[in-house]
Amino acid sequence: MRVDGEHRFDLSRSVMWEHLLNPESLQGAIPGCTAFEEVAPETWELTAQVGVGPVRGTFTGRVELRDREPESRYTLIASGQGRPGGGQGEAVINLTDDGDGTHLRYEADVTVRGAIARVGGRLLTASARTMARQFFDAIEKEAKTATERSAAR
């Protein structure tokens, strides 16, 4: 399944770049993330509580960041497994300037399996987009908090 979408951040491209690839910010922005451990260069294993609406579950997974072109583009490879099913995906993320802010565009190829895949067809794309939006909103919040903290110092 292909999922694509866009998001606008108020913060500049250099700030967003830093936080989108920063393990601490990632851990803070992933919903219900309880474990986040670097297991190889640029590769982390994590446990997160993920869900949309009435469907919620604890997932363990792995995230890998690749093909970095500073401040403009990277590839995120993720896989996860939980009780309602599992999935994996590869997303290419592009950043461009948008006034004072940043415009992010993602294109992902996602496969899912298990109960989610069997019955979720009607809502998979919308759920994936909703989770992406939740993640981007959260990471911008992380970035804003960090920026304010360093400004106050």
Add this chain to the structure above:
Amino acid sequence: MIPSAFDYQRAGSIAEAIALKQGAEGDARFIAGGHSLIPLMKLRLAEPSLLIDISGIPGLSGVSEDGGRVSIGALTTHAELESDSVLLASAPVVAEAAGEIGDQQVRNRGTIGGSLAHADPASDLPAVVVALDASIHIAGAGGERTVAAGDFFSGLFEVDLAEDELITSVSFDAPSQAAYAKLRHPASHFAIVGVAASLTVEGGVCTGARVAVTGASTHAQRLGAVEEALTGSSLDDDAIAAASAAADVDDVNADLAGSEEYRQAMTRVFTGRAIAAAAAR
């Protein structure tokens, strides 16, 4: 098809239901008709530890009208809405939309409060209550409050309702002319696209319009550009065609039942049909 183990408690009043929810450990859910929650539990996509059954709470069911204001109790089933004499006289759009939901078994059990709180992106009633500018009445630990339907739905299964709150009723002014038009999924009868239109017409001119769509995107929402185009128009075929052409939705859903482009196109088609049906009332 067998759910995980869960506890079950029956609440005899709103206060008891809220107290049970607040005192619960783990994932407690309210259940009324259960026709959205139980299928998810049987697939183990939802595994609540406790179900708090609110279906027996007295006073939360039925339709009444007072001075042109219609009130529907949250536990009123779709089947009751479909055949209610007050609705058929004062707000037939609600009965019409309720009759389009699922199958007879779903309509016999499913409730208006449950449908709105669950907020499936393809459920019918959210579009209707948004178009009717209904008030959603909510009770919770912090007391009672009322939210405008247009502000209630905010995203995919996202509504303005806290964990320890439940919907008690829905109220709205009886519309002068309103209708619902739906392209239904052939198997599930969910709305691939559903549009509700409520019009105020004076002397052959549309002086007010509220049009809302469900199924097309993450949640039921108004079609602002359509409403603007209708207001001041004579509601003839050309005006309806022009207004429905202005229908535009962000984040359009795509699945086996229809691509983004198809849903956008059907949103325009069914917007036109809903407006024409409302204008003819």
